[in-house]
Amino acid sequence: MEQVLSHLKAQRDAHLKWTRDLCAIPSISTKQEHRADVAKSVQFTHELCEKIGLKSRVMETGGHPLVYAEWTGAPNAPTFLAYGHVDVQPTGDLSLWNADPFEPIVKGDWLICRGSADDKGQVLLYLRAAEAWLKTHGKLPVNMKFLIEAEEEIGSPNLAPFVSKHRDMLAAEAVLISDTGMYKDGYPTLTIGTRGLVYKEVLVSGPTVDLHSGTHGGVIPNPTNVIARLVASLHDADGKVTVKDFYKNVVDASAEERKRLAELPFNEREYLDSLGPNTMPAGEKGWTTQERRSCRPTLDCNGIFGGFMQPGANTIIPAKAGAKISMRLVPNQNAEKIAAAFDETIRERCPKGVKLEIHSHGSADAYVTPIDSPVLKAAERALQDAYGQKPALIREGGSLPILPMFQRELGAPSILLGFASPHCNAHGPNEKAFIPDLDRGAETIARLFQLLAK
């Protein structure tokens, strides 16, 4: 291990140059005019994989191509798959950037450019670690496969079919991913779960046109009143969601996980203040703020509309009204079943005399890495050794559909080791990566390769 670590130290600048060169390619996957740049970033990654001694190829997906590389010279050792992406988000308003987003600059300990944190800087950690092992030992402690795609920022439309088609090629005990953030600066972090999502739009229509509220008010159902009642009915007094069987399949976070979460430094007042003045905690009774925002399912009305919404007064019974509602799911809630239960609940509660329509806007299942998984334990140990600190185990409140996809297609859990600073501003202007975290990240992965061999 010592040789590997000194190699990483000695090659630090050379490795940072890989990141800078890759980040200089404006591989914005959502923009047609950057199609060639996306291909260039894939080609660059492929050539780098070959240069460090991996067997690599560029493969077609039907959309942007991806890189598949491997080193499988350890017949008695287990096999793991590293996943990451080399496409990036658009730059947004260029006037908000202090410099060209695709001219990587180093300022103090920060590397500033699009892709430095999400995900080019992080995906290259696996290649840095692999190079260090191959250069110093001529081999890796485990078999490693690398799946590096270029469509993540557009929702990985071709990834699931690709994985499904290449199950044997990609077979692995677990998927290693570094595309998440750290709990706090300097705090090594494993993200062990993401929430699922169901998104609904409820539309209620009544009279053919807006009616005079003096002449017709109080005699027929008012669509805006109906929508308000429906939305209000979706929580009870304890903040529980009242959609039928909403909690039926929920697997509560274990006592161990709740304990680990409670141990993390967290100033609730500071957090609430950051959201707005006088913000008070609210939500499901019996759970902490940290739990409510990560391991508990939630329902939120995202917007409500209908009737007269301009300044001034207009005394009407609106012809129609609607609401948009999102639900964040946890294991083992099934997105399809929750969507159906939502529709049924709304239909049952909607009064007669209005027309009801319910539309869906996408869904995703939740995911959690078993807390006692040996691979997770190895990752914890690698982070502990690299940082000298017990890592945080957290769940992401948002969704990452590729995680349940890898579980489904490969039967492999995902281990998420995140090295992006909470201040990295991924997707926003002046995205940046903290270089010491990239260095510790490469060290962590190099250590992990060895720990996984046992």
Ligand SMILES: [Zn+2]
């Ligand atoms: Zn990413």
